[in-house]
Amino acid sequence: MPSLEEFSRLLVWTAIAIYALAFIAYTFDLARRSAQALDAKDAAAVRERELVSAGGGRVESIREAQDRAAAPLGAAPAARERPVFARIGTSLVWLGFLFHLGGDVTRGISAGRVPWSNMYEFALTGTLLIVAVYLAVLFRYDLRFLGALVTGLVTLLLGGAMLAFYVSVVPLSDPLKSPWLVIHVFVASLGTAFFALAFGLSVMQLMQTRREHRIAAAAASGDADAKTGWGFLRTLPSSETLESLSYRFAIVGFIFWTFTLIAGSIWANDAWGRYWGFDTKEVWTFVIWVLYAGYIHARATRGWRGTRSAWLSIIGFAAVLFNFTIVNVFFKGLHAYSGLTSGS
Amino acid sequence: MSRRPSDDASADASGADPLRPSDHVDGRVAVDDRPDIEGIVSPKLGFFGWMRWGWRQLTSMRTALVLLLLLAIAAVPGSIVPQRGADPNGVSQYFSDNPTLAPVLDHLQLFDVYSSAWFSAIYILLFISLIGCVIPRTKHHWAALRAQPPRTPARLSRLDDHRESLVELAPGTDAAAAAERAIVLAEQQLRKGGYRVARYDARGAFSVSAERGYLRETGNLVFHVALVGVLLAVGIGGGFTYTGQRVIVQGTTFVNSVGTDYSSFNPGRFVDPDSLTPYTLRLDKFDVTYQPIGSSAPGQAGDFVAHMTTRMPGEKAQSGEIRVNHPLEIGGDKVYLLGNGYAPTVTVRDAKGTIVFHDTIPFLPQDNNLTSLGVIKVADGLPEQLGLVGFFYPTQVTLGNGAFSSAYPDLLNPVLTLNVYGGDLGINDGIPKSVYALDPSGMTQLTGGKTGVKSLELQPGQTAELPKGYGTITFDDESPFGATDSSKSVERFVSLSIHRDIAAPWVLAFAALAVAGLLLALFVPRRRMWVKATADGATLRLEYAGLARGEDPTLRDAVNALAQRHGDAFEADSRGSSATASTPESRA
Numbered sequence A: 001m002p003s004l005e006e007f008s009r010l011l012v013w014t015a016i017a018i019y020a021l022a023f024i025a026y027t028f029d030l031a032r033r034s035a036q037a038l039d040a041k042d043a044a045a046v047r048e049r050e051l052v053s054a055g056g057g058r059v060e061s062i063r064e065a066q067d068r069a070a071a072p073l074g075a076a077p078a079a080r081e082r083p084v085f086a087r088i089g090t091s092l093v094w095l096g097f098l099f100h101l102g103g104d105v106t107r108g109i110s111a112g113r114v115p116w117s118n119m120y121e122f123a124l125t126g127t128l129l130i131v132a133v134y135l136a137v138l139f140r141y142d143l144r145f146l147g148a149l150v151t152g153l154v155t156l157l158l159g160g161a162m163l164a165f166y167v168s169v170v171p172l173s174d175p176l177k178s179p180w181l182v183i184h185v186f187v188a189s190l191g192t193a194f195f196a197l198a199f200g201l202s203v204m205q206l207m208q209t210r211r212e213h214r215i216a217a218a219a220a221s222g223d224a225d226a227k228t229g230w231g232f233l234r235t236l237p238s239s240e241t242l243e244s245l246s247y248r249f250a251i252v253g254f255i256f257w258t259f260t261l262i263a264g265s266i267w268a269n270d271a272w273g274r275y276w277g278f279d280t281k282e283v284w285t286f287v288i289w290v291l292y293a294g295y296i297h298a299r300a301t302r303g304w305r306g307t308r309s310a311w312l313s314i315i316g317f318a319a320v321l322f323n324f325t326i327v328n329v330f331f332k333g334l335h336a337y338s339g340l341t342s343g344s
Numbered sequence B: 001m002s003r004r005p006s007d008d009a010s011a012d013a014s015g016a017d018p019l020r021p022s023d024h025v026d027g028r029v030a031v032d033d034r035p036d037i038e039g040i041v042s043p044k045l046g047f048f049g050w051m052r053w054g055w056r057q058l059t060s061m062r063t064a065l066v067l068l069l070l071l072a073i074a075a076v077p078g079s080i081v082p083q084r085g086a087d088p089n090g091v092s093q094y095f096s097d098n099p100t101l102a103p104v105l106d107h108l109q110l111f112d113v114y115s116s117a118w119f120s121a122i123y124i125l126l127f128i129s130l131i132g133c134v135i136p137r138t139k140h141h142w143a144a145l146r147a148q149p150p151r152t153p154a155r156l157s158r159l160d161d162h163r164e165s166l167v168e169l170a171p172g173t174d175a176a177a178a179a180e181r182a183i184v185l186a187e188q189q190l191r192k193g194g195y196r197v198a199r200y201d202a203r204g205a206f207s208v209s210a211e212r213g214y215l216r217e218t219g220n221l222v223f224h225v226a227l228v229g230v231l232l233a234v235g236i237g238g239g240f241t242y243t244g245q246r247v248i249v250q251g252t253t254f255v256n257s258v259g260t261d262y263s264s265f266n267p268g269r270f271v272d273p274d275s276l277t278p279y280t281l282r283l284d285k286f287d288v289t290y291q292p293i294g295s296s297a298p299g300q301a302g303d304f305v306a307h308m309t310t311r312m313p314g315e316k317a318q319s320g321e322i323r324v325n326h327p328l329e330i331g332g333d334k335v336y337l338l339g340n341g342y343a344p345t346v347t348v349r350d351a352k353g354t355i356v357f358h359d360t361i362p363f364l365p366q367d368n369n370l371t372s373l374g375v376i377k378v379a380d381g382l383p384e385q386l387g388l389v390g391f392f393y394p395t396q397v398t399l400g401n402g403a404f405s406s407a408y409p410d411l412l413n414p415v416l417t418l419n420v421y422g423g424d425l426g427i428n429d430g431i432p433k434s435v436y437a438l439d440p441s442g443m444t445q446l447t448g449g450k451t452g453v454k455s456l457e458l459q460p461g462q463t464a465e466l467p468k469g470y471g472t473i474t475f476d477d478e479s480p481f482g483a484t485d486s487s488k489s490v491e492r493f494v495s496l497s498i499h500r501d502i503a504a505p506w507v508l509a510f511a512a513l514a515v516a517g518l519l520l521a522l523f524v525p526r527r528r529m530w531v532k533a534t535a536d537g538a539t540l541r542l543e544y545a546g547l548a549r550g551e552d553p554t555l556r557d558a559v560n561a562l563a564q565r566h567g568d569a570f571e572a573d574s575r576g577s578s579a580t581a582s583t584p585e586s587r588a
């Protein structure tokens, strides 16, 4: 009979395996979308040739196709298309999520406290929240095209955390015995989850933009068979729609991050006698906050909307990951909670 | 989905927005950010022209964005290079590790990034830009709050979100009257929906123009102003802040006064160090628990509590506690527990047995098992001054190479080892010397090292001979009477950090205000809506259109909902008042 702690590990490894399967299913789904898009292209080719000769018709019809792709984005779950691999992927994510949740809860029970008190636990709960937000959002938007990215990211992060950050349960050190641990760290993970989805959408947006440019260029040169990038993008919403969706996730993340910053300061004031001291971790939380403030501004600045602001969203999320991994492990500071060294 | 204002929509409806900097995406396209071409060709722009141009640059969205990104980049080095503010020891270490590089970095103010000229320049420019941007917007917003919604655009169909329906009127109905009725109805509905409305009627065409979501702009302004508030509170409040450190041993008392009792004290610019409230703090007892050997984290310390007796001047003594995360509040100050350790008590007697030194000396912890380093200075009463440098091991073990170490932080096998130096302690020339360091330059080593004389090694209660027959030294056992083990044989000390920061509540209040503003600014949709009814013979054309100002993903739904609701209500209304046959036909 394994201890609860070992049982939790077992559940998490199972979840990782299931997420990996979900990743494969979602990848098949994207491939299938490519194939489907090619078929549609062939079917449309005849009609299109006539349109092209009428002048400029091609871009119009692309736009139309994308608007058609955007419509199901907001369709109710029951009214959506039911591609088999995407459905398998989502079912697997649900299954993996249940194991993941079980692993997280049993970890918390065996430790007798919230399961986000060291790096391993933070990764465990953080990735759980990424999946939870993804699944919750699926009720509202059909974001299954992000499934491969989300499950890939979660598999890597969680697997990496298992291998590199795992520590067994030890009692909390004194500074961590605070209700602010519960609030500050949890909200930070929630913010991270929203940033992760915004990141995924920004990546898709950049790919889609590139494709749209190529189509426009091809239309201009009259080359109907020019390569325009990955086929699955054809079934995705326009870059503009992706951008606006990404922005919506980013601002929710930003609100949570702002709250993280404030809650952290209150805690720091209790624990260390100052609310702000430019400790390394504080610096990075601040840098991330400013980067996303920059992103929000970029969205409202002429010449920055679109590709440039998407890069800011990507850089912002890269900073989040950097803050969580490199800064925690290698940078010296007061936030010595990784649990990786036997620090006090 | 959010819609960009289409360039071909009529100007007054297109969101050309005087509230925003000219390079805002909703701004007027025509405004050029560069000085007029003419201005370059013939320098007619003049001084004020250039000033205006510069100011417009500084308060543009692009500048704000660039400064924000610069701020993010500029903050990074401070997390890589140790900072004097957060980690002074790290800085000294850096200097000794990198003797050539460190002065260069220091010259670039890289050890004081957050007070450096370049970091300050960025955030000061950012805040000037912020203020320059917020003031005109506040003025405009103030005006907008009292203004009527704008005139209905001539061609609503050009807006992105537009719906239209045709209603066939019953024969004999007065089409103009029906149109007006429809608009009155729409006006009521919109007003109920929180819109401010205005009627713009022309012959045969009635319309209502509505706007809502002014709180979005209010929230945005509140957010930006609150940021200024945070900065001011931090900046001004810092001047009234002081922090001081002090070590106290169990059973001793500390008076809050700079002259004598602080070991370090950092006052803000406006603090008068001579006017501190002279309250007293006494450390009665310090408790800590250690995870037992054999547990998952042996020796991990926790549940620190310093039991204190406090007394405000002229008041009765009170007892209080300091824990991690729970500072003690007294006289407007907060007292934090920074660290703790052991303070061995030592008695030195001269050759005749007279006590020449008796003190409890804090030894500074060097590792998690509390191997501690300390210095004992015996200045008087012996043939020469003695300095004793040594280690205290709460649970002494001998490593393979013969060196001592501590294996556990509690007092299981306490041992004190000391090396003796004789000569001049250098404390008589008036230069303050750290109590934790010995300057051996004027002294000769008498035990340990190459002297051939064994270092002193004592357990609580033991006494040893000093070298050269100077006398004896005793490591006093402080255990209470009747103790059966060594667990209380050595005193504890705590280091306290005492802070006054009157600005913190203000910073928090402004930060909370910023969050409130942010929520409004990001989630209140601001939009304009128009309903227009045009009589056309026996049919009535009803048009509904919306325009987002800022991000508004729900605009299309809102227009549809309005069209639906209004269409239904109008139909019901018409049925009631007369027999109109209506066949609404929608074209989204």
Ligand code: HEM
Residues within 6 Å of the ligand: A293, A296, A297, A300, B020, B021, B024, B058, B059, B060, B061, B064, B068, B126, B127, B129, B130, B131, B133, B134, B219, B220, B221, B223, B224, B227, B518, B521, B522, B550, B551
């Ligand atoms: C300390 C520096 C600044 C920070 C942290 C900051 C942050 C933000 C944030 C988080 C938002 C989004 C929330 C909202 O829409 O209200 C925002 C919006 C905005 N900020 Fe700033 N800002 C700063 C400086 C500035 C400056 C200097 C300007 C003027 C050029 C400016 C102009 C704007 C405008 C016009 C918006 C509305 C954007 C929109 O229409 O979506 N901000 N800012």
